[in-house]
Amino acid sequence: MSEPAKASSERIIRTFRALFMLAIGAALAWFVYTNATQPDANYPFKLGLDLAGGAHLVYEADTSAVEPMEVDELMGVLRDVIERRVNLFGVSEPVVYVEESSFVTDEPIQRLVVELPGVTDVSQAVNEIGRTPLLEFKLLDQERAAQLASTTIATSTLGFSDPYVDTGLTGRYFERADPMLPQNSQGGGFESSPYLNITFSNEGGDLFEALTRENVGEQLAIFLDGELLSAPTINEPIPGGTAMITGNFTAEEVRNLSENLNFGALPLPITLASTQTVGATLGAQVLEHGIAAGIIGFALVLAFMVLWYRVPGVVAMIALLFYVVVMLALFQFMPVVLTAAGLAGFVLSLGMAVDANVLVFERMKEEYRSGKDSREAARDGFTRAWSAIRDGNFTSILSAIILFWFGTSIVKGFALVFGLGVIISMLTALTVTRTLLIALPALSYQTDRWGWLYNSGSKK
Numbered sequence: 001m002s003e004p005a006k007a008s009s010e011r012i013i014r015t016f017r018a019l020f021m022l023a024i025g026a027a028l029a030w031f032v033y034t035n036a037t038q039p040d041a042n043y044p045f046k047l048g049l050d051l052a053g054g055a056h057l058v059y060e061a062d063t064s065a066v067e068p069m070e071v072d073e074l075m076g077v078l079r080d081v082i083e084r085r086v087n088l089f090g091v092s093e094p095v096v097y098v099e100e101s102s103f104v105t106d107e108p109i110q111r112l113v114v115e116l117p118g119v120t121d122v123s124q125a126v127n128e129i130g131r132t133p134l135l136e137f138k139l140l141d142q143e144r145a146a147q148l149a150s151t152t153i154a155t156s157t158l159g160f161s162d163p164y165v166d167t168g169l170t171g172r173y174f175e176r177a178d179p180m181l182p183q184n185s186q187g188g189g190f191e192s193s194p195y196l197n198i199t200f201s202n203e204g205g206d207l208f209e210a211l212t213r214e215n216v217g218e219q220l221a222i223f224l225d226g227e228l229l230s231a232p233t234i235n236e237p238i239p240g241g242t243a244m245i246t247g248n249f250t251a252e253e254v255r256n257l258s259e260n261l262n263f264g265a266l267p268l269p270i271t272l273a274s275t276q277t278v279g280a281t282l283g284a285q286v287l288e289h290g291i292a293a294g295i296i297g298f299a300l301v302l303a304f305m306v307l308w309y310r311v312p313g314v315v316a317m318i319a320l321l322f323y324v325v326v327m328l329a330l331f332q333f334m335p336v337v338l339t340a341a342g343l344a345g346f347v348l349s350l351g352m353a354v355d356a357n358v359l360v361f362e363r364m365k366e367e368y369r370s371g372k373d374s375r376e377a378a379r380d381g382f383t384r385a386w387s388a389i390r391d392g393n394f395t396s397i398l399s400a401i402i403l404f405w406f407g408t409s410i411v412k413g414f415a416l417v418f419g420l421g422v423i424i425s426m427l428t429a430l431t432v433t434r435t436l437l438i439a440l441p442a443l444s445y446q447t448d449r450w451g452w453l454y455n456s457g458s459k460k
Contacts (some may be wrong), residue, residue, distance in 0.1 A: 001060075003330040004232060006373075007191060013288065014435075014438055014439040015439055017435050017439065017442050018435055018436050018439035019133045019321075021150055021431070021432055021435050021436070022318075024037060024327055025318075025321070025432075026328050026367035028325045028326060029325045030178070031043075031329060031332075031392060032325060032328045034328050034330075035332050035350060036328075037214065039070065039388050042333040043265040043333060044313070044332065045328075045331055045332060045338060046096065046331075046336065046337045046338060047117060047287070047338050047339075048115070048117060048276055048337045048338055048339035048340075048342070048384060048413070048423065049115040049116070049117050049291075049338045049339070050278060050286055050339050051096070051117075051284075051287045051338060051339060051340060051343075052116050053117070053118065053277075053278045053284075054116045054117040054119045054126045054277075054278055055114075055115070055116045055119045055121075055122045055274040055275065055276070055278075055341045056113070056114075056116075056277070056278065057113070057115075057116070057122070057125065057126065057129070057272065057274075057275055057276075058111055058113050058114075058116040058272075058273045058274045058277070059111065059112040059113075059114070059270040059271065059272055059273060060109055060110070060111055060112075060270065060271050060273045061110040061111070061112060061268045061269070061270050062268060062269045062271070063075075063110055063268060065166065066268070068412075072265045074172060074268055075098045075110050075112070075268070076098070076149045077172065077267045078098075078112060078266060078267055078268050078270070079096050079097065079098050081266060082129060082269070083115060084111060085331075086114060086116060086125075086129060087160075092114065094116050094117070095113075095114075095117075095337060096112065096113070096115075097112075097113055098110065098111070098112055098113075099111050099113060111273065114129065117409070118338075121373070122277055122343075123124035124136045124273045126272060126275070134171060134223075134224070134226070134266045134268075134269050135171035135198075135223070135224055136166070136171070136222075136223040136224075136226075137167050137170070137208075137220055137221070137222055137223075137243075138164035138166055138167060138172050138220075138221045138223060139162050139164065139165045139167055139211075139215060139218055139219070139220060139221070139439060140163055140164060140165075140218065140219035140220075140221055140231060141164065141165050142163075144162075144164075144165075147161035148162075148163055148392065155382075157358075161448075164221050164223075165443075167207075167220075169200075169204065169207050169211060169232075169384050170267065170426055171266055171267055172204075172267030172268075173199065173200045173201050173204025173207065173208075174199075174201075174204075175199045175200055175202065175204070175241075175437040176199040176203070177196055177197070177198055177257070177258040177454065178189055178196070178197040178198070178199070178256070178258065179196060179245075179251075179254040179255050179257075180194060180195050181194045181251050181254065182194070188245070188454055193248065193249060193252065194249050194251050194254040195244055195245060195246045195249065195254065196244070196245040196246075196249075196254055196257055196258055197242060197243075197244055198242065198243040198244070199241060199247060200241040200242070200243070201241070201243050202241070202323065202391075204241060205241020205242075206241075207444065208238065208241060208243060209237060209239045210243070211239060212234045212236070212237045212238045213237035213369040216234050216236060216237065216424065217233065217234065217235075218233070218234055219232070219233050219234075220232060220233075220234055222243075222245050223237070224245075224257075226388040229245055229246075230245060230246045232244075232246065239279055243342075244427065245257075246323040266352055274368075276451070279376060286340050287343075288456045290340060290343035290344070290347070291343075292353040293343075293347050294343070294347045294350060295345060297347050297350050297351060298320070298324070298350050299319065300318045301350060301351060301353075301354055302320065303319075304460050305317055305354060308363050310439070311362075312357075312361050312364065312413060312437065314436055315433055315440075316354060316357040316361075316433060317431040318429050318432070318436060319357065319429060319433040319436070320353055320354065320428075322428050322432045323353050323421075323424055323428040323432075324350070326428065327349075327420065327421060327424055330420060330424070336417070336420075337413070338413075341411065341413045341414040341415040341419075342414060342416070342417040344414060344416050345413070345414040345416070345418035345421065346421060347413070347419075348402060348418060348421075349417070349418055349420075349421025349422060349425060350421075352396065352421070352422065352425065353421065353425035353428070353429075354425075355389075355392060355393075355425070356385070356389045356392075356393070356425065356426055356429035356430070356433075357429050357433055358362050359385040359388050359389055359392075360381045360382055360385045360389075360433070361381070362385075363375075363380070363381035363382075363384045363385045364380075364381035366375045366380055366381075367380045367381055367384075367438065373439075374437075374439070374440065374441075375438055378434065378438055379438065382430070382434050386430075389426060389429070389430075391425075393422050393425075393426045395420075396418075396422045397419055397422050397423065398416045400418050400419030401419065402424065403418075404416055404419065
């Protein structure tokens with residue numbers, strides 16, 4: 001292939017790559033716009049409590065009856081159970097997380113924080129979450145029962161207030177509940193009461209079998225949310241990890257009980273410690289101010305790049321627009337809940353998104369002034385600036401990881417958006433900016449009449 005034909009082929013390839021990159025950006029921009037403006041979009045933006053308004057609930061978990069080594073595991077199970085529970089009553093993007101009290105005490109207080117965007121009726125949310133039952137199996141202590149029946153001394157003197165003893169078998173070992181609705185028998189037309197079959201996990205099944213084997217003839221009481229449902233007598237060891245809950249249930253009550261248990265039997269008792277409501281109007285103002293700050297910061301960055309770097313500045317502006325579109329598309333695709341802190345991280349990442357471009361452009365100036373044409377200067381500028389870009393972005397990403405790992409929920413939102421922004425800005429600088437610069441016509445320093453990469457001073 002002749003040199004002119006080869007040069008023409010390379011020019012076509014460069015142009016095609018640049019146009020393809022611009023087409024991807026345009027498609028992503030259309031995707032973001034349609035999903036942001038349509039009320040029934042498949043990928044809408046997910047706004048946090050401080051932007052959308054809603055309810056903020058804080059629960060305290062009672063961990064006094066469990067071993068310290070099991071607290072973290074049980075709190076994780078509790079979080080998952082409550083998250084499944086609040087998802088059932090139509091809350092959009094609930095946020096449920098565990099936090100430990102910052103006060104130095106012998107037993108740190110374990111808290112469960114539930115944020116429900118869009119829910120302003122706190123009482124309804126509390127009632128819905130409170131419907132999740134706490135299942136407990138307790139043995140009847142005959143001696144305790146006799147003391148309570150015969151004494152007039154206050155229960156605080158006795159050291160106990162009820163005749164039941166904890167067995168350690170609770171909803172943490174729960175696996176499945178099946179409603180049993182017996183039909184009329186064929187003979188005498190007798191219809192037994194509906195009841196519930198409980199299936200335990202392997203560990204819970206072993207515990208239940210040992211419990212029934214060691215206490216044959218004793219009464220095993222079944223409590224749900226502290227209310228005694230039934231206290232059947234253990235006639236024989238019960239293997240297989242199943243139990244039957246009986247009582248004066250209707251068919252509807254059994255179905256509801258089964259549904260509640262299957263949707264989450266709490267492994268720990270919890271109490272509501274505080275509630276807070278964030279108005280939708282306040283959230284809208286925060287969102288409006290955050291967007292305005294982002295637009296102003298974005299415009300200032302673009303103005304600086306265009307005025308200082310001329311044509312490469314325009315290329316950086318296009319790359320920065322591409323970066324914004326990619327970030328917004330990620331917010332819609334990924335399970336990222338945008339909060340005010342997240343918006344702050346996004347605005348900050350806008351300012352830092354041009355760091356790589358600035359490093360490359362300064363290197364390009366040196367190569368350009370040394371006699372290389374603009375295309376060759378662009379290639380060498382990216383090559384020589386890569387180590388500085390890599391190190392600078394690595395430290396920023398490391399800071400975001402540390403903030404996300406050790407920070408609270410608000411700090412984590414900031415760190416996640418900031419870290420994503422640093423990564424995406426580096427990728428757009430290395431792909432979009434480079435592709436567009438190389439696709440531009442090659443100019444030399446001496447024949448560059450308009451100083452496309454020369455913004456001050458005079459040529460020597």
